[in-house]
Amino acid sequence: MTIHYPNGTQYQPHSANRPMHTNASLVKHGGRGMTLEQEINESNQYYLAHDIAVIHKKPTPIQIVKVDYPKRSAAVIREAYFRQASTTDYNGIYRGRYIDFDAKETKETTRFPLDNFHQHQVEHMRSCLKQGGICFGLVKFVTLDQLYLLKATDLIKYWDAQENGNGRKSIPLSAFEASAIPIKYSLNPIIAYLDAVDQLI
DSSP: OEEEOTTSOBOOOHHHHSOOOOSGGGOOSTTOOOOHHHHHHHHHHHHHHTTSOEEEEOOOOEEEEEEEEEETTEEEEEEEEESSOOOOSEEEEETTEEEEEEEEEEOOSSEEEGGGSOHHHHHHHHHHHHTTOEEEEEEEETTTTEEEEEEHHHHHHHHHHHHTTSSOSEEEHHHHHHHSEEEOBOSSSSBOHHHHHTTTO
């Protein structure tokens, strides 16, 4: 199936940017082998079931333009377009505060390339921050098996420096180690990322 953004560019599935944990040495959490998105979704289910927070993955509306019917009982979408540019992956409410964030994975071991984010995502975070929302990125260095909460303010600082030609096109791992909030894996929830959010409230 081919899906296009509103500007006509072709959508690359999340699997291209969010690879499965295929190396057995990377799967240290009960052999789950999940993507970061799957881990967050399970964690959100735990938070919801225990009345801790209501946070969901945002649905992305699409316009279907081509459908095949190989069987009467089944339809196959062949081409579709996003009706609007996506913002971030997740939003909801926690402790009376609006939460908005995106999840990213990289195989890099020394840096996080800024092109993992899109301009409209950064501008969305900037707008949410102006309204008092809590915004961040959950960034996983897959090869290192390290997960961090990157504050939107820090992301925006690096993004603006890059846009102005005064900064690099990536955030070094050392910057994550110095100012991002590390997140450890646990049993319930798998990713206790709201513990890190508590440090932002």
